[in-house]
Amino acid sequence: MTVATYPVQVDAARRSRAYAALLSISLSALVIVSIYAASRQLAPNESVLSTRLGFGPVIQGIVQLHRLGAINKTYGWWCYAGRMPIVPVLGALSYWLSPRMAVFLILKDLAFWTLWIYAFFRLKRHYKIPDKWALVTVLLLFLTPYNLSIAGKVEAEEGFLFALIALLFSLLLTIEGPLSALGAGIVMATIYLTKSSMLPVCLTAAAWIVIRCWKKGARVIFIPLAALALAILGWGTYIHGVSGVFAVGADASSWNGWNFYKGNNPYAYPLYPRVILDVLDDEDYAHKLLPFVPVHSEWELSHAQLAMGEKYVHDNPGAVFKMDLKKLYVACCDLKESPESTIGHTRGGVILSNVVSHLTLACVLVFAVVNAVRRRVSDAEILAVLLTLAYVLPYFAGFLYMRHMVPIYDLMVLTASVQVTRWHTQVPRLTNSSLRENPGVEETIGSALLETAAR
Numbered sequence: 001m002t003v004a005t006y007p008v009q010v011d012a013a014r015r016s017r018a019y020a021a022l023l024s025i026s027l028s029a030l031v032i033v034s035i036y037a038a039s040r041q042l043a044p045n046e047s048v049l050s051t052r053l054g055f056g057p058v059i060q061g062i063v064q065l066h067r068l069g070a071i072n073k074t075y076g077w078w079c080y081a082g083r084m085p086i087v088p089v090l091g092a093l094s095y096w097l098s099p100r101m102a103v104f105l106i107l108k109d110l111a112f113w114t115l116w117i118y119a120f121f122r123l124k125r126h127y128k129i130p131d132k133w134a135l136v137t138v139l140l141l142f143l144t145p146y147n148l149s150i151a152g153k154v155e156a157e158e159g160f161l162f163a164l165i166a167l168l169f170s171l172l173l174t175i176e177g178p179l180s181a182l183g184a185g186i187v188m189a190t191i192y193l194t195k196s197s198m199l200p201v202c203l204t205a206a207a208w209i210v211i212r213c214w215k216k217g218a219r220v221i222f223i224p225l226a227a228l229a230l231a232i233l234g235w236g237t238y239i240h241g242v243s244g245v246f247a248v249g250a251d252a253s254s255w256n257g258w259n260f261y262k263g264n265n266p267y268a269y270p271l272y273p274r275v276i277l278d279v280l281d282d283e284d285y286a287h288k289l290l291p292f293v294p295v296h297s298e299w300e301l302s303h304a305q306l307a308m309g310e311k312y313v314h315d316n317p318g319a320v321f322k323m324d325l326k327k328l329y330v331a332c333c334d335l336k337e338s339p340e341s342t343i344g345h346t347r348g349g350v351i352l353s354n355v356v357s358h359l360t361l362a363c364v365l366v367f368a369v370v371n372a373v374r375r376r377v378s379d380a381e382i383l384a385v386l387l388t389l390a391y392v393l394p395y396f397a398g399f400l401y402m403r404h405m406v407p408i409y410d411l412m413v414l415t416a417s418v419q420v421t422r423w424h425t426q427v428p429r430l431t432n433s434s435l436r437e438n439p440g441v442e443e444t445i446g447s448a449l450l451e452t453a454a455r
Contacts, residue, residue, distance in 0.1 A: 019131035026138040027120075030148065031113045037145060038152025038159070039105055046101040048091050052155040055091060058083045062092040069242070072298065079298040080242045081251040085235070086194040087157060105154050112163040113151075119163070119170035123414060126174045127380070129421045136420050140360055140413040146353035150406040157195040161407040164191050165201070169387065169411055172208055173379055181220040184209065185227025192231050196249025197394035202228055204390040208383060245299045254398035257302035261309035263399035265289060269323055273330050273338035277399055327400040331392060332358055338402045354402065357409040364412045367419050378422060384415040 049060045057070035068088065069080035094104035124134050141148060153159035164187060171184040188202045206225055213220045232248060239247035252258040262268065262277045267288070271277060280289060291304035313320050330338050335354045337346040365388075368381035388408050395404055 016131065019135065023131045023134055023138065026135065026142075027117055030138065030141055031109065033142070033145070034113065034148040034152035035106060035109045036152075037149035038109070038154075039102065040149075042101055042105065047099050048095040048101050048104050049099070050101070051091055051104075054083060055087055055155055058088040059091040059095060062088055063095050068238075072301075075295070075301070077297060079251070081239050081245075081247045081249075081298060084157075084193050084196055084250055086190060087154070087160065091154070101154070105152065108154050108159070109152050112160060115167050116151075116163040119167040120414070122174055123170045123380075123418070126170075127418050127421055129417055133417055133421045133424065137413045137417040140356060140416065141410075143356040144353040144409065145349040146347075146402070147357065147406045147409055150403050151410070156403060158403050158406045160194050161191065161198065162410050164194065165387070165391075165407045166410055166414060168201075168205055169380075169383060169414060172205055172212075172383060175209065175213055175216070175220060177216070178219045178223055181209070181213070181223045182227070185224030188224060188228045189231035192228065192249075193235060197254040197398075198391070199232075199249060200390040200393055201387055204386050208386070212379070243297065243299060251298050251302040252305075254394035256306045258305050259398045261289065261305040261312075263323070263397070264309040264312045264320065266312070268399070269319060269326075272323065272326060272399060273334065273401060274336070274340050274343060276339035276401075324396055327396055330400055330402060331395075331405055332361065334402070350402075357405070357412075360412045360416055361409065364415050364419065367423075368415075371419075376426070378418060380415050380418040384411055387411060 048056075049063070050056050051059055054070070058068065061067045061069050067078070067080075068085055069078050070082060071077070072079045072082075090108065091104060094107055097103065097107075120134075120137065123129070147162075150156060150158050151162040168184065168187045168191060171180060171187060175181055175184060184205070188205050191198045192202045206228055209224050210221055236246045236248060239245060250257075252260075254260065254263075262280055263272075265280070267280060268277055271279065289308075291301065291308065293304055295301040295304055335346075335351050335358075337350045340346060364381075364384065368377060368385055371377040371381060388411065391408055392400070392405075
């Protein structure tokens, strides 16, 4: 080491420590901001049993009656397959510790943000992402306050999928042996048991493991596939025992039952995406959308609603195509809130989040395509595109709101840091060492400069 280079190296070490400290502080701030943004919608002393989006009654059923289900208020029968078990079970566990919703929210966020941070650092280590480029991911998340609020929620599955899909993404890219394969399998099973429309994501992940890990041994492939199969079989067997029907997922998912019918009926198009389609549950619409055949159980109702939705799709392909264009617009272009909490008004934080999310999504996908054409595409880019397609496919069968896309926007910011790092390392740079290795280069450059000046 020469005297001249020593100050440069000291300065570089100082910058490196500064970036590392900033990264640690920023990650802690992300957790705090997410918890704060999500908690703003909580009422004082709100109970876990009042959890919205249909989870409250299921949690109440577990806590008070020890049954994983809830009563359908319209028909009066028990509905066991209306919600997948992860969110209600975690809510019930939190209720036994404390009935306050705030406690559930804090515990959930601390646990799932820890999983996200682990996934972040695992990906960072695998791709050798410097701290300064890892800050790209953190900065993009800070610029999407709406996404952070959804990541902190307990009543929306996306608040759990935000971390779970990031962890799955990281594990799939870094599987090394049976232990990491088991981790990937547990995460796939948990994602499926969180939301049944995530089955295509899980199947895509399973196919990735089979194709990419073939040479790493049979156990690396078998373990995660067995974990996912056990989750599907276990849930289906339980539902068969309580309802008589072997179920793959819920009875009202994006591709079946009420949610499918809710996105494919004559009244949805003028409401979507600004007015939440849950208004179709109200009396003004419900009597028009009830099945025309007698129903006596949750599955008869689900099958009848699926049949009416399929009939609408068959009879109105043009209207369905226009609705799909709206869904694509919401996923990629829409800057307004969907649905709007106050009709005719979109919050500023939502607009900022949408601008950043859509630009990030577009940039990542464009760079992935360019790199694929140049045959320099990374595994992270390929997997991000595959998981995105698998994720949004069920929503195009039913309906899609901006909160549904939050886990995918998270996937994009993780991929962006990988792309920035790879781009930085692949940019051709002419250094003094390259000049020494190729002494003719300096002479060639000098001749070219003189010729240009003469012109």
